[in-house]
Amino acid sequence: MTASYVIIGDGIAGSSAAETLREEDPDADVTVITDEGEALYNRILIKEFAKGKLPEAPISIHDDSWYDERNIDLKLNTLVTNIDTDAHTVGTHEGETLEYDKLLVATGGTPTQLPVENSDADGISHFWTFQDARQIKDGMEAADDAVIVGAGLLGIDLAAICGAQDVSGKYLMRGNAWWRYALSEEGAEIMHEAMRERGVEPVFESGVDRFEVDDDGHVTAAIDPNGDRYGADFVGIAIGLNFNTEILQDTDVKQDNGVVVDQYMQTNVEDVYAAGDLTRFYDVILGEYAQNGAWGSAKEQGTIAAKNMIDPESEEFRWVSSYSITHFDFPFLSFGHPTLGDDSAEMKHSDTEWRRIAIKDGKIVGGVLIGDLSPQSAYKKLMRDEVPIGDQKEILMQEGFSVDDLAPSKEQ
Amino acid sequence: MSRSDSHTHTLGVDLRLVPTDTVTESDRVTHIDQLSEQAQETIFSRVCCGSQRTQQLLTETEELHRGDILVFTDYFELR
Structure with a gap:
């Protein structure tokens, strides 16, 4: 009997799962559903595009022919509206119902919005998708002064984009150092100095209390909790991800700040797997549940999930991830x-x-x-x-x- | 256009990393984080900062082709 696999999400986790399923089960029906309008692209490189250093084309990884050649049914711009884990079906916004034997949820996340006044003003961008990168590139190119918010690995990408576009920047951080949970002040100071050399000034014990806007609704300044005002005609925000788990709300799939999966990428619901950023996976090396948003980790999770969808509990996720910053x-x-x-x-x-x-x-x-x-x-x-x-x-x-x-x- | 040969790094018998300033629409571009651990280690060892005890020569592979652009501490063309 031909197996039917449905994958929700065409990021690196979903895409690597589709590729593995096709390689290891050549006769299976493989369907990939994504609400994005473009097939897999290189999320690691979109910051380089936003810097103005890369053209668009090299960012793309897969085009339609990649899916056609592998007989993978790719459904772009398609929202999943319902998952029935008892009936083993997935419903879409177009009224289509897809049956599955095994389901993989790899829907990633959406940037967390800064919950302050005027955070939705023109000129304020969050950083996650290729479309965000296009908006940030355009915004930075037109800007004189920028404010960056989010003292982590994505925030420093925004700071680097700011520097590469020769925009004067203020990098507002709530604590006393960049990525203070992983670096001491001594280590962080190396990064601070590198930012300064590119025209981006770290501002510590700060953050954003509210944004000011002009009559057209365009951002003009960020006001921090100390009352200090930082003029800006562009603001970049990267303060974390909200996981895209709404589609699981009517299911019994366990969630705990992410979709909980074991070392085989299997959820607590039979025949439902998850992979990528949105998982809270059992890390066999750490000996506890953990999360990881690195590209390599998501790719490996997709591969492992696919292998276990074909042959349950055949291979565990055992991975030491790594993440490079290439701005300096x-x-x-x-x-x-x-x-x-x-x-x-x-x-x-x-x-x-x-x-x-x-x-x-x-x-x-x-x-x-x-x-x-x-x-x-x-x-x-x-x-x-x-x-x-x-x-x-x-x-x-x-x-x-x-x-x-x-x-x-x-x-x- | 490539820059000074003094910043060129030999990866293998006939494979080199040459700094470049130009990326075109048709170039294949790879970020260091996309590479396998072995390929990363070799590039670290040759470009800046890897253990000389573990370095291995690289050849053209599935993940690295001649003509590719590699993004690391700079943009490098594989030649």
Whole structure:
């Protein structure tokens, strides 16, 4: 009997799942539904497009022919309005009902709106989709002064876009440092200095209380909670994602700040799987449920989900993710879960070289490397193999560290 | 247009990374995060900052083709 697989979402998780399903089950019916108007594009590169450094075409990954060649039915601009997990059906806004044997939900998220006055004014953009990037590019090109909000990995993309477009920027942060949950002030200062060199000034212990607008409804300034006013004709916001789980509201699929899945990407409801940004997955390395929005992680989750949709519980998701920032002259790499852990070790080796590892129960669970990436593969191997590091934190911080430098732990 | 050869990095026997300022509509562009861990490690080791103990030569693969543009600390063309 021909199996029928329905995938909701055509980001990297959904797309990699479709590709895997086709490769491993050549006779199956595979349908991909997305509410976006364009097929899979390279979400990592849209910031480069917004900087004005890349044309549009290289951002696209798949065109219609990719799906045709693989006999995958792609439905663009299609909203899923109903999922009946008992009947194994998915309904669309066009009144179509699709039957499935296995369903994958890979709908990702939508940027969180800043809940302040005038946050929907003209000239204020959130950053997530290719369409957002087009709007940001146009907005930055026309701007003289910009305000950036969101002291995380997407926020710094906006700051870099601001710098690349030669727009004077103020980067408003609620705390005392960029990405303060993963970096100490010492590490963050390297990033702050890089921002300043590009004309973007970090403003600490700030944020946004409200926006001011002109008579045409265009933003003119951000007012922070201290009452300080920052003039801006463009504002970029990246403060997080709301997961697109509305389509599951009439189902029994368990959610806990994301769709809860096990290490096989399976939800608590039979024949329903999830992959990508919206999952709260059981991380077998961490030993607890976790989330990860990195491209590689989402791609692997899609692949693993597909394998388990064909052959249940055949392959678990075991992955150490990594995420690079490529805006500056020096490299920046975070891996694993750098904001978690009950202990840490860090070291600054020079004005542009700093590293920190996050430790949980005596094992590496993540880290951040700035400038010198040479120990990244060793750290990732130790994390992947769940090696107890004992009291050898100082050795881990040495320049040129490799796994061979670590003495076998007595805990082993 | 490529820049100074002093910033060129050899990846393999006949594969090099050459800094470039120009990306066209027809170029295939890859971000460092899209590559496998092995390919990343090789590029780290050659471009800036990877362990010399683990570096391996790269050849043209499914993920890296001659003519591709790689986005890392700069834009590089694979030649």
